Amino acid sequence: MAQPAVLFFWFLSQVAEMTVLFRCSEFQRLESEVAALRKQLDDLAVVVTKNRDAHLFPNGRSVGGKLFKTDGSQGSFESSKATCSQAGGQLASPKNASENAAVQQIIARHNKAAYLGMNDIQSEGTFAYLCGGEIGYTNWADEEPNNAGGKEDCIEMYLDGKWNDRSCTERRLIVCEF
Numbered sequence: 001m002a003q004p005a006v007l008f009f010w011f012l013s014q015v016a017e018m019t020v021l022f023r024c025s026e027f028q029r030l031e032s033e034v035a036a037l038r039k040q041l042d043d044l045a046v047v048v049t050k051n052r053d054a055h056l057f058p059n060g061r062s063v064g065g066k067l068f069k070t071d072g073s074q075g076s077f078e079s080s081k082a083t084c085s086q087a088g089g090q091l092a093s094p095k096n097a098s099e100n101a102a103v104q105q106i107i108a109r110h111n112k113a114a115y116l117g118m119n120d121i122q123s124e125g126t127f128a129y130l131c132g133g134e135i136g137y138t139n140w141a142d143e144e145p146n147n148a149g150g151k152e153d154c155i156e157m158y159l160d161g162k163w164n165d166r167s168c169t170e171r172r173l174i175v176c177e178f
C-alpha cells in the first residue's frame with residue numbers, strides 16, 4: 001500500500017499538470033481572440049481610410065496625420081484664420097514638402113492662391129507658426145520674402161506651391177488643416 005506522503009505528492013503533480021493544461025487552453029483561446037480582433041481592426045482601418053478619402057474628394061488631401069481641406073470660399077488672413085478655427089482646425093501650415101504639395105494640389109484645382117497660417121505680424125522678418133515658434137520648412141519664391149511696401153506680414157501660396165509674403169487683407173482661398 002502506498003504511503004500517504006507518496007499519494008500526496010502524486011495528487012500535487014496531477015493538480016499541477018491540470019493547471020498547465022488549463023493555462024495552455026486559456027492561452028490558445030486568448031490567442032485566437034486577439035487574432036480575430038486584429039483582423040477586425042485591419043478591416044476597420046480599410047473602411048476608415050476609404051471613408052476619409054471619399055470625404056476628402058475632391059476638395060481635400062491627406063498627408064501623414066494631417067488633413068487639408070477647402071470649402072471653396074475665400075477670405076482675408078483674419079477671416080480665413082477664424083473660419084478654420086471655427087471648423088475645429090487651423091489655417092493650413094505646411095511643415096514639410098509633402099504637406100506643401102498637398103496644399104498646392106488643392107489650390108491648383110481651385111486655381112486660387114491661399115493664405116498659409118505662418119506670418120511675421122508679431123516680429124517683422126521673423127515668420128512664426130500660429131501657435132508660436134519660428135518656422136522651419138520654407139518654400140519661398142525667388143526674391144521672397146521682400147516685405148514689399150513694408151506691409152507684407154502674411155504668406156500666400158502661389159499655384160505652383162511657392163510662397164510669397166503678402167499683405168494680410170487680400171482675398172484668398174481658405175484652406176484649413178485638421
Ligand SMILES: [Ca+2]
Nearest residue numbers: 120147152153
Ligand atoms: Ca513682413
Ligand SMILES: [Ca+2]
Nearest residue numbers: 146147164165
Ligand atoms: Ca512679397
